Amino acid sequence: MKMKKTALVTVATATALALTACSSGGSGKTENASNTGGGSTPQAPKEVTLKIGLPGAYDITNKKIIEGFQAKYPHIKLDIDESPWADFTKKIVTSIAGNNPPDIWFQENAVIVGYGKRGVAENLEPYIKRDLKTADYIEALTAAKSTDGKVYGIPHGINSTALAYNKKLFQDNNVPLPTDNWTYQDMIDAAKKLTKDTDGDGKSDIFGFNTANSIALGWIPWMKATGGSALDSSMTKATFTDPKSIEGLTKWADTINKDKISPTRQQQGTMKYFEEGKVAMTFLQTSQQVSLNKNKPDLDWDIAKMPLGYTGKRFVPIVVNQWLIYSKAKAEAKEAAWTFLQYYLSDEAQTLLAESGASLPVKKSTLEALEKQTTKPLNKKAFTKGTEEAGGTLDENPTWNEWRAAATPILNDILDGKTAPEAGAKEIQQKVQTILDDDK
Numbered sequence: 001m002k003m004k005k006t007a008l009v010t011v012a013t014a015t016a017l018a019l020t021a022c023s024s025g026g027s028g029k030t031e032n033a034s035n036t037g038g039g040s041t042p043q044a045p046k047e048v049t050l051k052i053g054l055p056g057a058y059d060i061t062n063k064k065i066i067e068g069f070q071a072k073y074p075h076i077k078l079d080i081d082e083s084p085w086a087d088f089t090k091k092i093v094t095s096i097a098g099n100n101p102p103d104i105w106f107q108e109n110a111v112i113v114g115y116g117k118r119g120v121a122e123n124l125e126p127y128i129k130r131d132l133k134t135a136d137y138i139e140a141l142t143a144a145k146s147t148d149g150k151v152y153g154i155p156h157g158i159n160s161t162a163l164a165y166n167k168k169l170f171q172d173n174n175v176p177l178p179t180d181n182w183t184y185q186d187m188i189d190a191a192k193k194l195t196k197d198t199d200g201d202g203k204s205d206i207f208g209f210n211t212a213n214s215i216a217l218g219w220i221p222w223m224k225a226t227g228g229s230a231l232d233s234s235m236t237k238a239t240f241t242d243p244k245s246i247e248g249l250t251k252w253a254d255t256i257n258k259d260k261i262s263p264t265r266q267q268q269g270t271m272k273y274f275e276e277g278k279v280a281m282t283f284l285q286t287s288q289q290v291s292l293n294k295n296k297p298d299l300d301w302d303i304a305k306m307p308l309g310y311t312g313k314r315f316v317p318i319v320v321n322q323w324l325i326y327s328k329a330k331a332e333a334k335e336a337a338w339t340f341l342q343y344y345l346s347d348e349a350q351t352l353l354a355e356s357g358a359s360l361p362v363k364k365s366t367l368e369a370l371e372k373q374t375t376k377p378l379n380k381k382a383f384t385k386g387t388e389e390a391g392g393t394l395d396e397n398p399t400w401n402e403w404r405a406a407a408t409p410i411l412n413d414i415l416d417g418k419t420a421p422e423a424g425a426k427e428i429q430q431k432v433q434t435i436l437d438d439d440k
Contacts, residue, residue, distance in 0.1 A: 044075065045075040046075065046332075047075050047076075047077060048075065048076055048077070048332045048333065048335075048336045049076075049077045049078075049079055049333075050076050050077065050078055050079065050103055050104065050333060050336040050337060050340065051079045051081065051101075051102040051103045051104075051333070052078055052079070052080055052081070052102055052103065052104050052105065052337075052340070053081045053082075053088065053092065053101070053102035053104070053105025053106070054066075054080060054081065054082040054083075054088075054105070055083065055084075055085045055088035055089065055092075055105070055106065055107065056084065056085040056088070057082035057083065057084070058082070060085070060156075060321075060358070061156070062352050062353060062356050064352045065343075065344065065349045065352050065353065066078070066080070068343070068348055068349060068352070069340055069343045069344075069349070072343060073339060073340075073343070076336045076339065076340070079102075081102055081105075088105075089107065092105065092107070096120055099328060101120075101326055102326065103325065103326050103329040103330075103333040103334070103336070103337050104323060104324065104325050104326065104329075104337040104340060104341075105323070105324065105326075106153075106156040106321050106322055106323045106324065107321065107322065107324075108319075108320075108321060108322075108401075109143055109144055109153065109319075109320040109321070109322050109393060109396055110394075110396040110397065110398070110400030110401060111401070112144050112152050112153040112322040112324050113144060113146060113152060113153075113396060113397060113398055113400075114397075114398035114399070114400075115152065115324060116144070116146055116150060116152030116324075116398075117146070117398045118398075119327055120324075120326065120327055120328075121152040121153065121324040121325070121326070121327055122152070122324065122325040122326065122327045122329075122334060123150040123151065123152065123327075124151045124152065124153070124154060124325065124338075124341075125149065125150055125151045127338050127341075128141075128142070128151060131338070131342060132342075132345070136363060136364060136365070137345070137362045137363055137364060138158075138362050138364060138367070138387065138388050138391075139388070139391070140155060140158050140318060140320060140362055140387065140391055141154070141155065141362045143155060143318070143320045143322070143393055144320070144322045144324075147234060147235060152322070152324055153320075153322025153323055153324045154322060154323045154341045154344070154345065155320050155321070155322060155323075155362050156320075156321040156322060156323055156344075156359070157320075157321060157353055157358065157359025157360065157361070158286070158318050158319075158320055158359055158360040158361075158362060158387060158391070159216075159285045159286050159287050159318065159319040159320070159321075159359050159360075160285065160286050160316060160317075160318050160360055160383045160384075160386065160387045160391060161216065161217065161221070161283055161284065161285050161286075161306055161316055161317045161318070161386075162283075162284060162303040162304065162305060162306060162316075162377075162382040162383050162386060163178055163182070163187065163281060163282075163283060163284075163303060163304045163305065163306055163307060163382070164274065164281065164282050164283070164284035164301055164302070164303050164377070165177065165178050165280060165281045165301060165302060165303070165304065166274070166277060166279070166280050166281070166299070166300070166301050167300040167301060167302060168277070168300050169194055169206065169277070169280040170190075170194070170280060173193060173194055173196075175190050175193050175194055176190075177302075177304075178190070178281070178304040179304055180304050180305040180382065180386075181308070182304060182305075182307045182308070183307050183308045183309075183310075184222075184225050184251070184307045184308070184309060184310060185310070186307065187209065187281065187307050188209070188255070188259065188261065190208060190280075190281070191207070191208025191209040191255075191259070191261040191262075191280065191281060192208060192259065192261055193208065194206070194207075194208035194261075194280040194281075195207050195208040195260065195261045204260065205278065206278055206279075206280070207261060207262055207263050207273065207278065207279045207280070208261040208262075208279075208280050208281060209255060209261045209262050209279065209280065209281045209282065210262055210263065210268065210273050210274055210279040210281070210282035210283075211252065211255040211256055211262035211415070212268075212282075212283060213265050213411065213412055213415050215394050215404060216285065216317045216319050216394060217282075217283040217284075217285065217317070218252065218283075218411075218415075219248070219249060219252050219411055219415075220317055220394050220395070221283065221306065221315060221317050222248040222249065222251055222252035223244075223245050223248030223249060223252075224248070224309060224315035224317075224392070225248060225251070225307070225309030225310055225311070225315065226244050226245070226247040226248035226251065226309065226310050226311070227244040227248075227309070227310070227311045227313075228242050228244035228245030228246070228247065228248045228249075229242070229245060229395055230245070230394075230395040230403075230407075230432070231395040231397065231432075231436075235395065235396075235397035236397075236436055236440070237433070237436065238403075238428075238429050238432040238433040238436060240407075240425040240426075240428045240429040240432065241425050241426055241429045245425065246421055246422050246425045247310075249411075249414060249421040249424070249425060250421040250422075252414075252415070253414050253415050253417065253421055256415060256417070257417040262279075263278075263279070264416070265412065265415055265416055266416075274292075274301075275292060275295060275296050275299070277299065283306070283317075284303065285319065286357075286358070286359055286360055286383055287357075287358050287359060289357055289375075289376070289377060290356075290357045290358055292376075293357075293375065293376055299376075301376060301377065302376070302377045302378055302379050303377040303379050303380075303382040303383070304379065304382050305382045305385070305386040305389075306386055306390070313390070314386070314389060314390040315390055315392055316386045316387055316389070316390045316391045316392065317392065317393075317394060318387060318391045318392065318393060319393075319394070320393065321359075323341055323344065325337045325338065325341075345362070345363060346363075347363065347365060347366060350362070350363040350366040351366055351369065353366075354366050354367075354369065354370040354373075357375070360383060360384065360387060367384045367388075370384060371384055397436075398439060399435050399436060399439045402435050403431070403432040403435045403436065406428075406431040406432060406435060407428045407431065407432055410424045410427050410428050410431075411424070411428070
């Protein structure tokens with residue numbers, strides 16, 4: 001990636017007068033004009049301090065990336081605020097109110113979109129247009145784009161989703177392994193064949209599929225599979241009562257209550273079914289591969305792309321943490337922060353991100369290298385190509401955390417079979433729309 005540099009331009013005149021001009025780039029490097037021989041000699045760039053927030057510290061942000069940036073840009077002094085994620089998210093609210101947050105930090109995409117609406121996050125669209133070749137990156141580079149085209153964040157990483165499967169369970173039962181062309185119905189049909197009562201007590205102890213109750217791995221992908229959604233394209237209208245949305249919620253709950261191919265929500269609280277080899281398939285996020293490989297290195301598993309939906313279209317849920325630049329930071333701090341983001345998007349840093357396994361990079365060349373890694377899962381293209389083909393966020397808007405919290409208890413009742421999907425959808429619709437309307 002090419003970074004712009006500030007420069008002092010020497011104009012030779014009869015009196016050897018040196019005129020200077022500064023560009024709008026962000027590296028802070030300069031050249032000093034000389035009147036002895038018409039040449040120029042390097043001058044150390046001006047030092048600037050960049051306050052950077054790292055929620056989750058180096059458990060989430062690869063320390064090698066921070067060290068690599070410091071080595072490359074020693075004139076940018078980092079004042080690092082690292083703390084556990086929960087502590088950081090509480091502290092950042094107070095620091096924003098006191099107009100003293102870091103110059104740059106990251107949080108969930110929905111939070112960043114909300115900060116953009118409130119004027120907390122800098123619009124990065126002009127920086128991107130000025131300095132990045134967007135063709136080098138996947139579309140998720142601008143996942144934090146608002147409905148009016150402003151971009152408030154740069155991805156810290158992409159947590160994508162694929163269909164994970166236990167090879168041994170498939171092979172032991174002579175069921176063909178999942179492919180990237182599977183549909184949801186293919187997945188359900190196979191799950192029925194793989195659900196077994198192995199100890200003869202009349203209850204299944206091996207399940208074909210593990211149905212999650214979360215938004216990313218649970219109800220959103222099922223709603224999208226039937227052509228439904230939580231919100232409309234404007235992100236201002238709830239669409240839970242759309243027949244297609246209700247159909248998706250019904251199929252999601254049916255996996256437990258009707259088809260009985262999945263352990264119940266309560267059962268899932270007692271065991272990690274896929275990790276323990278008790279479930280043949282589950283939706284799995286990129287970040288989960290790290291603990292799975294660490295805890296169960298001998299588990300024989302792989303992934304396929306998320307299944308094609310009932311509409312014939314694929315939807316791949318992605319969760320994105322976003323870096324933002326504080327809109328009220330000093331001008332030199334903003335440029336230093338953007339220099340950091342340019343480094344974060346470079347081959348060097350994106351490779352370090354990919355090697356961590358915790359999330360996917362957004363630079364295409366790095367994704368191609370990632371696909372050749374030999375750690376499990378082997379079919380890493382299910383993550384990378386799936387994201388490029390059909391990656392989508394979770395109907396996120398500035399009130400995402402609020403309306404999701406209001407919907408969750410009712411969704412749990414639907415999954416537990418306590419509330420019919422249609423009745424639950426009506427209740428959710430009212431609660432979510434009220435929150436959306438209050439935000440206008």
